[in-house]
Amino acid sequence: MVTLPTLIPLSEAARKYGLDEDYLRQMVEKGKIRAAMVAGEMVVSEDEVRGEAIEVKALRKEDLPEYQMYSHLKGNSIWISEASRQYRVPHQTLVRWVKAGYIKQLGMEGNKVLIDEADIAYCSEIYRKRGRQGRILFNEDGTPYKPKTRSIAY
Structure with missing residues (x-):
């Protein structure tokens, strides 16, 4: 006999697997997840x-080794000008x-924008490894x- 897929309500799936309902709806619209009414x-x-939940959770920037190197800096605030000098990024x-x-803004101190030092350290690490003018360094989620082809991009 053919194995039939197990179908569960979208709201239950979102809760059970820790995903946003809107995100799941987008995946349904893109055809990545089968759905029915x-x-x-x-x-x-x-x-x-x-x-999809396993794939999404594996792609979080916070779980990457490059980010883990700087996780001890999480929550430390540094203003943009100081970060630019310290991490040598324009x-x-x-x-x-x-x-x-890609970098979380923690607040303002007068006219200074305070950012998360762990995020800037991570981003500058990626920038040093791959950065050249005009290159895309990050996906929308910060990873x-x-x-697709190394020869064209580098």
């Missing part, structure tokens, strides 16, 4: 949601990274960008 409620394939690059969300 049962009694007016969206149900999703539990196996596919579980696989000021405008840091401003762009903060706006993009290092991996080009």
Whole structure:
């Protein structure tokens, strides 16, 4: 007999696997997770949601070894100008990274923007390894960008 997929309500899948319901809906729309409507409620394939949850959790920047090297700095605040000098990254690059969300802004001190030192240390590590003008360094979630073909990107 054919093995049928186990379907569970979208809200239960989100709660069970620690994912956002909107994110799961996006995955359904993209065709990455199969779904159906049962009694007016969206149900999703539990196996596919579980696989997506494993993939998402494996890709968090906080779990990467480059970030773990600087995890002891988490929560330490440093202003952008000081970080630029200390980590030798152009000021405008840091401003762009903060706006993009790669570096967490912790607050303001007068006119100074305070950022998380662990984030800047991690980003500067990736910048030193791969950075050249005009290169994409990060995915939207802050993980290092991996080009499809190395010869074109580097």
